[in-house]
Amino acid sequence: LAKTTQPISMDSYEGQEVNITCSHNNIATNDYITWYQQFPSQGPRFIIQGYKTKVTNEVASLFIPADRKSSTLSLPRVSLSDTAVYYCLVGDPTTSGTYKYIFGTGTRLKVLA
Amino acid sequence: DTAVSQTPKYLVTQMGNDKSIKCEQNLGHDTMYWYKQDSKKFLKIMFSYNNKELIINETVPNRFSPKSPDKAHLNLHINSLELGDSAVYFCASSQDLVAGGEAQYFGPGTRLLVL
Numbered sequence: 207l208a209k210t211t212q213p214i215s216m217d218s219y220e221g222q223e224v225n226i227t228c229s230h231n232n233i234a235t236n237d238y239i240t241w242y243q244q245f246p247s248q249g250p251r252f253i254i255q256g257y258k259t260k261v262t263n264e265v266a267s268l269f270i271p272a273d274r275k276s277s278t279l280s281l282p283r284v285s286l287s288d289t290a291v292y293y294c295l296v297g298d299p300t301t302s303g304t305y306k307y308i309f310g311t312g313t314r315l316k317v318l319a
Numbered sequence: 320d321t322a323v324s325q326t327p328k329y330l331v332t333q334m335g336n337d338k339s340i341k342c343e344q345n346l347g348h349d350t351m352y353w354y355k356q357d358s359k360k361f362l363k364i365m366f367s368y369n370n371k372e373l374i375i376n377e378t379v380p381n382r383f384s385p386k387s388p389d390k391a392h393l394n395l396h397i398n399s400l401e402l403g404d405s406a407v408y409f410c411a412s413s414q415d416l417v418a419g420g421e422a423q424y425f426g427p428g429t430r431l432l433v434l
Contacts, residue, residue, distance in 0.1 A: 249323075291360070293362070311361065
């Protein structure tokens with residue numbers, strides 16, 4: 207099973223760049239890496255997804271090294287509203303050949319003024 | 320328009336009761352999911368349906384029975400509720416059930432409290 211390991215929590219200040227790294231040593235060839243954000247009392251929200259190298263959208267960047275055993279979510283110039291839990295997921299093949307996501311403990315990011 | 324909606328938002332009930340949670344998505348997606356998030360905030364998949372067919376059924380007590388009347392709806396019925404069923408239940412959908420490559424869209428959650 208492809209599991210992920212992330213720091214449990216991080217603190218940052220407004221305006222700083224935040225990098226959250228996720229380890230996924232057993233990532234499979236067909237797996238994508240996906241990051242979600244969850245605010246209190248809300249469902250997780252898709253942020254970004256990638257397979258290799260670098261992906262950037264209006265919200266974040268995702269850096270994936272060539273071996274794909276880790277990935278780094280980069281949030282530029284965070285604000286107080288970015289305080290949330292961030293989950294790193296990889297696609298996980300089951301014995302039946304279908305895929306399911308396993309959400310880990312996530313990283314609790316707290317942005318301070 | 321809400322992409323993935325759930326009803327009710329809050330559900331407080333007694334042990335032993337039977338209750339249902341409804342989920343609807345208007346994204347035209349083929350795959351829907353139920354997740355459970357416990358008090359420690361661990362989010363675990365329970366079921367997945369693709370085109371109304373059950374695809375993933377995790378180790379969930381058979382008191383939990385999902386039903387998908389059509390691709391846009393996935394309801395969760397829970398019989399004989401127990402204290403340990405208290406959690407937040409999230410519905411989600413994705414375009415398809417592809418090898419780890421599909422983003423899921425989550426509903427707002429249903430907060431179930433069993434007394």
